[in-house]
């Protein structure tokens with residue numbers, strides 16, 4: 001049997017957006033093999049009820065555990081917000097989400113203690129970022145804003161479009177008026193809008209990329225658990241699976257990863 005550290009890392013998301021997390025993990029852990037699952041048949045999760053998100057996240061994790069992964073990364077902010085505890089209880093592998101690393105980095109970056117969080121409706125409704133921040137620093141204030149239009153704009157490729165900037169102004173103005181000095185990009189898709197967000201928010205506001213902070217957290221945690229790939233020289237492979245047809249995923253994937261990745265395979269998920 002393979003040593004656990006030699007096994008792949010599983011990563012899942014509601015769809016394609018979690019490839020921003022895969023990209024960061026790839027950058028920080030180039031020797032690791034990565035198995036990505038995008039639940040493209042049931043995306044978006046951000047508009048679903050908590051119970052549905054938990055059920056979907058359990059099925060996604062079950063699939064990855066069935067692929068014999070050494071750990072599962074919940075790349076989806078919405079699934080991290082609602083399902084992390086359920087997944088930790090149910091599955092026998094380490095489970096890493098995006099919320100705690102993003103919240104901790106925001107606390108490190110803020111000077112005024114006034115932190116903005118943007119995400120899907122479900123992520124904002126969960127108050128997950130707010131809870132993690134309040135647990136660690138009772139004086140920090142969190143101002144949250146759901147931004148449901150941003151995911152479709154990114155998937156449409158309107159990254160530098162004037163309409164996207166106008167939408168961002170609508171969403172960010174209330175947070176900026178509250179005097180935030182740090183903004184958590186609490187959704188898989190928002191790292192692609194970093195430049196536009198920076199233009200609207202101004203250079204004084206520190207941005208926290210939850211994909212990047214998650215990858216740093218995964219690296220540190222795997223190291224602590226003795227689960228990092230031991231081979232110094234190898235280059236890890238990437239395998240991706242989707243639950244709907246593969247064409248759309250393959251077409252958009254390189255935009256999210258920043259380079260082409262091997263074609264995805266369509267799978268049926270086990271029901272929970």
Ligand code: DGL
Pocket residue numbers: 013014015017018043044045046047075076077078079119120123151186187188189
């Ligand atoms: N992946 C989701 C998230 O990070 C965004 C897309 C969706 O709503 O499923 O919250």
